[in-house]
Amino acid sequence: MIEGDIVFLPMIPLIIASIIxxxxxxxxxxYITSISSMxxxxxxxxxxxxxxxxxxxxxxxxxxxxxxxxxxxNFLSIRFLIDSLSGIFIFILGLVGFLASLYSxxxxxxxxxxxxxxxxxxxxxxxxxxxxxxxxxxxxxWFIIFxxxxxxxxxxxxxxxxxKRRAVWAGYKYFTITKAGSEVLIIGILLLIIFYCGMNTxxxxxxxxxxxxxxxxxxxxxxxxxxxxxxASLTPFHxxxxxxxxxxxxxxxxxxxxxxxxxxxxxxxxxxxxxxRPSLLWGIIVSVMGIITVLIGAFYALIQEDSxxxxxxxxxENIGIIILGLGVSLSFLSINNISYxxxxxIALFASLYxxxxxxxxxxxxxxxxxxxxxxxxSRDLDVLGGLSKYMPLTALAAxxxxxxxxxxxxxxxxxxxxxxxxxxxxxxxxxxxxGILLLFTGGITIAVYIKFYTTIFxxxxxxxxxxxxxxxxxxxxxxxxSLAILCILFGLFPIIPWYIIGDFIQRxxxxxxxxxxxxxxxxxxxxxxxxxxxxxxxxASIIFPLLFAIYLGYRKSISITWASGILYKSSPMSVSSRxxxxxxxxxxxxxxxxxxxxxxxxxxxxxxxxxxxxxAIYYVIENPPYMIILFLLLIxxxxxxxxxxxxxxx
Amino acid sequence: MIRIIFALINVLIALIxxxxxxxxxxxxxxxxxxxxxxxxxxxxxxxxxLYRKENIFLGSRLHFITPIIVFSNIFIAxxxxxxxxxxSIYFIGxxxxxxxxxxxxxxxxxxxxxxxxxxxxxTGSNREIMLSIGSKLLxxxxxxxxxxxxxxLLITRLFPLVPPLVPSSILSFIVFIIIAYIExxxxxxxxxxxxxxxxxxxxxxxSGPNLALILHSIYLKRIxxxxxxxxxxxxxxxxxxxxxxxxxxxxxxxxxxxIVSIVFTVIEVFCGRxxxxxxxxxxxxxxxxxxxxxxLALYGY
Numbered sequence: 001m002i003e004g005d006i007v008f009l010p011m012i013p014l015i016i017a018s019i020i021x022x023x024x025x026x027x028x029x030x031y032i033t034s035i036s037s038m039x040x041x042x043x044x045x046x047x048x049x050x051x052x053x054x055x056x057x058x059x060x061x062x063x064x065x066x067x068x069x070x071x072x073x074n075f076l077s078i079r080f081l082i083d084s085l086s087g088i089f090i091f092i093l094g095l096v097g098f099l100a101s102l103y104s105x106x107x108x109x110x111x112x113x114x115x116x117x118x119x120x121x122x123x124x125x126x127x128x129x130x131x132x133x134x135x136x137x138x139x140x141x142w143f144i145i146f147x148x149x150x151x152x153x154x155x156x157x158x159x160x161x162x163x164k165r166r167a168v169w170a171g172y173k174y175f176t177i178t179k180a181g182s183e184v185l186i187i188g189i190l191l192l193i194i195f196y197c198g199m200n201t202x203x204x205x206x207x208x209x210x211x212x213x214x215x216x217x218x219x220x221x222x223x224x225x226x227x228x229x230x231x232a233s234l235t236p237f238h239x240x241x242x243x244x245x246x247x248x249x250x251x252x253x254x255x256x257x258x259x260x261x262x263x264x265x266x267x268x269x270x271x272x273x274x275x276x277r278p279s280l281l282w283g284i285i286v287s288v289m290g291i292i293t294v295l296i297g298a299f300y301a302l303i304q305e306d307s308x309x310x311x312x313x314x315x316x317e318n319i320g321i322i323i324l325g326l327g328v329s330l331s332f333l334s335i336n337n338i339s340y341x342x343x344x345x346i347a348l349f350a351s352l353y354x355x356x357x358x359x360x361x362x363x364x365x366x367x368x369x370x371x372x373x374x375x376x377x378s379r380d381l382d383v384l385g386g387l388s389k390y391m392p393l394t395a396l397a398a399x400x401x402x403x404x405x406x407x408x409x410x411x412x413x414x415x416x417x418x419x420x421x422x423x424x425x426x427x428x429x430x431x432x433x434x435g436i437l438l439l440f441t442g443g444i445t446i447a448v449y450i451k452f453y454t455t456i457f458x459x460x461x462x463x464x465x466x467x468x469x470x471x472x473x474x475x476x477x478x479x480x481x482s483l484a485i486l487c488i489l490f491g492l493f494p495i496i497p498w499y500i501i502g503d504f505i506q507r508x509x510x511x512x513x514x515x516x517x518x519x520x521x522x523x524x525x526x527x528x529x530x531x532x533x534x535x536x537x538x539x540a541s542i543i544f545p546l547l548f549a550i551y552l553g554y555r556k557s558i559s560i561t562w563a564s565g566i567l568y569k570s571s572p573m574s575v576s577s578r579x580x581x582x583x584x585x586x587x588x589x590x591x592x593x594x595x596x597x598x599x600x601x602x603x604x605x606x607x608x609x610x611x612x613x614x615x616a617i618y619y620v621i622e623n624p625p626y627m628i629i630l631f632l633l634l635i636x637x638x639x640x641x642x643x644x645x646x647x648x649x650x
Numbered sequence: 651m652i653r654i655i656f657a658l659i660n661v662l663i664a665l666i667x668x669x670x671x672x673x674x675x676x677x678x679x680x681x682x683x684x685x686x687x688x689x690x691x692x693x694x695x696x697x698x699x700l701y702r703k704e705n706i707f708l709g710s711r712l713h714f715i716t717p718i719i720v721f722s723n724i725f726i727a728x729x730x731x732x733x734x735x736x737x738s739i740y741f742i743g744x745x746x747x748x749x750x751x752x753x754x755x756x757x758x759x760x761x762x763x764x765x766x767x768x769x770x771x772x773t774g775s776n777r778e779i780m781l782s783i784g785s786k787l788l789x790x791x792x793x794x795x796x797x798x799x800x801x802x803l804l805i806t807r808l809f810p811l812v813p814p815l816v817p818s819s820i821l822s823f824i825v826f827i828i829i830a831y832i833e834x835x836x837x838x839x840x841x842x843x844x845x846x847x848x849x850x851x852x853x854x855x856x857s858g859p860n861l862a863l864i865l866h867s868i869y870l871k872r873i874x875x876x877x878x879x880x881x882x883x884x885x886x887x888x889x890x891x892x893x894x895x896x897x898x899x900x901x902x903x904x905x906x907x908x909i910v911s912i913v914f915t916v917i918e919v920f921c922g923r924x925x926x927x928x929x930x931x932x933x934x935x936x937x938x939x940x941x942x943x944x945x946l947a948l949y950g951y
Contacts, residue, residue, distance in 0.1 A: 386767075388710075388712070388765075389709075399712075406753075406757065407750060408750065408754045408757065409747060409750055409751070409754070414750060418743055418746055418747075421743065421746045421803075422742065422743045422746070422803055425746070425794055425797055425798070425803065426742075426743070426797070426802075426803040428798060428801045430948055432794055432795075432797070432798045432947075433794075433944060433948075435794065436790045436791055436794035436795075436944075437790075439746075439749060439786070439789075439790035439794065440786060440787045440790045440791075442749075442750070442753065442786070442790075443753060443782060443783045443786030443787065443790075444783055446753055446756070446757050446779070446782075446783075447779045447780070447782075447783050450757065450760050450761060450764070450775075450779055453761065454760075454761065454764040454765070454772075454775075458710065458712065458761075458764055458765040458767065459764060459767065459772065460767055533741055533744075533747070535654065535739055536726050536729060536730070536739060536747075539726065539729065540722050540725075540726050543722045543725055543726075544718060544719065544722045547718045547721065547722065547863075548715070548718055551705065551718065551859065556704065556705050556706075556707050557704055557705075557706055557707070558706075558707045558708075558709070559706045559707070559708055560708065560709070561708055561766055561767050561768050561855065575769075575772050575773070575776065579776075580776060581776065581779070581780055583780060583926050583927045583930060584780045584783065584930060586927070587927060587930040587931055587934055588930075588934065
C-alpha cells in the first residue's frame with residue numbers, strides 16, 4: 001500500500017457496511033452499524049495520529065472515470081489531503097464518532113420495533129463518511145458535493161422518528177435553511193471559478209491565484225463566509241439548530257453538535273488562513289458575529305424547557321466563542337506588531353482548543369440527556385427530576401460536563417476560555433469589550449447549567465415515574481465516563497491539545513519560539529500549566545480533602561427536608577422549569593426582542609424574498625421567449641469570459 | 651516559598667478577622683437602632699458552636715459536600731489577592747481566575763442548596779443565581795475597564811488605580827464598590843437568604859458545620875471585596891521597608907478594612923430589602939451606565 005492510501009482505510013468499513021445494513025432490520029442492522037462505525041472511527045483516530053503526532057502530510061487521489069480531454073481533471077479524480085488543520089477535525093470526528101457509535105448500541109434498542117433501523121444505519125454511516133470526506137478532500141468542487149451529502153444524510157437522521165410531526169418539521173427546516181446557505185456557498189465558489197482559478201479548484205492552487213486587496217476578494221469571502229455561517233449556525237442564521245439537534249437520536253445530536261457544526265469552522269480556517277491572508281476588516285466582522293452569537297445563544301439557552309434544546313442553544317454560544325477566537329486571531333495576526341501577533345496566535349490556540357473541548361463536553365452532555373431519555377422517555381425539564389439517586393454515574397458525568405462547559409477551574413473549558421480572555425481583555429484594544437461580554441456570558445452559562453442539572457437530577461419530579469428507573473447500561477455509561485475523564489485531562493494538561501493543534505498554530509505563527517513573552521496560566525514554551533496556578537490547585541486539593549476528612553469525623557445524623565412542618569410533597573413544592581429565571585427574562589426582555597427581530601428579518605423576510613425570487617424564475621422558465629433571451633445572455637457571458645482568458649483549464 | 655507562607659498567613663488572619671468584623675458590624679447596627687446588641691465576639695462564638703455541632707445528612711451527597719467546595723473556592727481566591735501582608739500567589743491572568751472562582755463558589759452554593767429540595771431553598775437559589783448573573787455583568791464591565799486602562803491582567807499590577815488618571819477608571823471603580831456591596835450579601839441585596847421572608851433561603855437546610863462553612867465563606871468574601879477596594883486605593887503607597895514596615899502596613903490595612911466595614915454597615919442600616927426584580931432593574935440601569943463608561947474608555951478617557 002502506498003503511504004497516502006491510508007486515507008481510504010476509514011472509508012472501507014463504512015462503504016461496505018452501509019450497503020449491507022440496508023437489507024437488515026432491527027437488532028442486526030444496529031449492530032452492523034455500530035461496530036463498523038466504531039472500526040472506522042478508530043481508523044480515523046489512527047489517521048489523525050499519523051498526521052498530528054508523526055507530522056505526516058497525507059496526500060492521495062482516486063480516479064473515478066476515464067480521462068477525457070474535454071473534462072477538467074479534477075472532475076474525474078478525487079484528490080485528498082490531510083494536513084495539520086484537517087487532522088484536528090478528523091481527531092474530533094474519530095473520537096466523538098467512536099464513542100457515539102458505542103453509545104448507539106444500546107441507545108437504539110429503544111427503536112427496534114418502531115423504526116426501520118436499516119435506513120438509519122445507512123444514513124448514519126453515510127453521514128460519518130461524508131463528514132470524513134468533507135474534511136479530507138482538497139478540492140472545493142468535491143468539497144461542496146460532500147458537503148451537500150452531509151446535509152442530506154444528517155437531515156434524514158434529524159427526522160429519524162418519523163411519526164413525530166416535530167421531528168419531520170425540524171428536519172425539513174434544517175434542510176431548507178442549510179441548503180439555502182449552501183447555495184450562497186456555491187455562488188461564492190462559482191465566482192472563484194470564473195474570476196480566479198478556472199476549473200482547477202484545488203486548495204493549493206487557490207492559495208496562489210488570489211490577488212490580495214480587491215473588492216472582488218471581499219465579495220467572494222463574504223459569500224463563502226455566509227454560506228459557512230449558516231451551517232455553523234452563527235446568529236442571524238442559527239434558528240435551524242435548536243429545532244434540529246434535539247430531534248435526532250442523542251448520539252447523532254452529539255455528532256451534529258460536536259462535529260458537524262465544526263466542519264464549516266474547519267472551512268473558515270482554510271478560507272481565512274490558506275486561501276486568503278488574514279485581514280483586519282474580516283477579523284472585526286467575524287469577531288462581531290462571534291460575540292453576537294455568544295450573547296444570543298446564552299440568553300436563549302436560559303429560557304429553554306427542553307433538555308436537548310437547552311444544549312443546542314448552548315452549542316450556538318460555544319460556536320460563537322470559537323468564531324470570536326478566530327476573528328480576534330485574524331485581526332491580531334494581520335497587524336504588523338510582534339506583541340499583537342503573539343496575542344493573535346494565542347487566540348488561534350484558544351479557538352482551536354475550544355473546538356476540541358466543545359466537541360468533548362457537548363457530546364458528553366448530549367449523551368447525558370440521551371441516557372435520561374433512554375430510561376425515562378422524556379426530554380421535558382418539567383417532567384424530569386430527582387434522577388441523581390437512580391442514575392449516579394450519569395449524574396457524575398453530567399456534573400463534570402457542566403463544570404467543564406461553565407469553565408470552572410481546572411476543567412478544560414476554563415483553560416481554553418482563559419486563553420481567549422487573555423488575548424482579548426489583555427490586549428488593550430477595543431477587543432476588551434468582547435472579552436467583557438464573554439465574561440458576562442460566563443455568568444449566564446452557569447445559570448443555564450444550574451437549571452439543566454437541578455431540574456433533571458435533584459429537584460423532585462412533578463409526578464412520580466411510571467416506569468422503573470435504573471442506571472443506563474454500560475455501553476451508555478462507558479462513553480460518558482471516558483468523555484468526563486477527557487474533560488479533566490484536557491484541562492489539567494494543555495500539552496495534550498497542543499499535540500493535536502500545535503502543528504497548525506506553529507505553521508501559522510511560531511508561537512512556541514516566543515519563550516518567556518507570555519507567562520500566563522499556560523506557559524507557552526512548555527505548554528504546561530503555570531506554577532502558581534498549579535500551586536493553587538495543589539493547595540485546593542489539600543484543603544478540600546482535609547476539610548472532608550474532618551467532616552467524616554463528625555457525628556452525622558440523617559434527616560429529611562423541612563417543609564414548614566408539613567409532610568414533604570414533591571408536586572406543589574418544586575419549581576417548574578418555566579419559572580426559573582422568570583424575573584431575569586422580564587427585566588432583560590430587550591435582548592429577547594432583539595433576538596426575535598433578527599429571526600424576523602433574516603429568516604422570515606429573507607425566505608419570503610427568496611420565494612418571490614424563485615417565483616420569478618419559474619415565471620421565466622415557463623415562458624419560452626424569456627427563457628431564450630436568458631439562454632442567449634448566458635452564452636454571451638460565457639464567450640466574454642473565454643475571450644478574456646479567465647477560463648483556465650490546467 | 652516565603653511568598654506562599656505569607657499568603658497562607660494572610661488567609662489565616664482573614665479567617666479570624668472575618669467573623670470578628672461581622673461581630674463588630676452587628677454591634678454597630680444594634681447601637682444605631684438603639685439596641686444593646688450582642689458582644690463583639692458573638693459571631694466567633696456562633697461559628698465555634700456551629701463547627702462543633704453534628705452534621706445533618708439529607709440524603710443528597712451534593713448537598714452535603716458543596717459547603718466545603720464553596721469554602722475552598724473562597725480560600726483559594728483569597729490567596730490570589732494581597733491583603734494584610736502585601737504578597738500573593740500570582741500569574742498573568744489571575745484576575746480571570748479570581749472572577750471564575752467567585753462564580754464557581756456561587757455555582758456550588760446554589761447546586762448544593764437546590765439539592766436539598768426545600769422549596770424555600772429553591773426560591774432562594776433562583777434569586778441568588780439571577781443576582782449573581784447581574785453582578786457578574788457589572789463585575790466583568792468594571793474590572794474590564796480597569797484592566798483596559800491599566801493594561802495588565804495581573805491583579806497586583808491593577809493596584810493602585812490612580813496613575814493613569816482617567817475618568818472611566820474612576821467611574822468603574824465606583825461601580826466596583828457597589829458590586830462589592832452587592833456581593834457581600836448586605837441588606838438591600840440579601841434577597842437570596844432574606845431571613846424574614848423565605849426563612850434563610852439558600853441557607854435554610856444547612857446546619858452545624860455545613861452552615862458554619864457557608865457563613866464563614868460569606869464573611870471571607872466580604873473581606874475579599876473590601877481588601878480589593880482598599881488595594882485599588884492605597885496599594886503600595888503606604889508600604890515601608892523592613893519587617894516593621896510590613897507590620898505597620900498590616901495595621902493600617904486592618905484599620906482601612908474596618909472603615910470600609912463601618913461605612914457598609916451604616917448604609918445597610920438605612921436600607922430595606924429590595925425585591926429581586928427591583929434589584930435586577932437597578933443592576934441593569936447601572937450596567938447601562940457602564941456602557942457609557944465603556945464608550946469613554948474607548949475614546950481614551
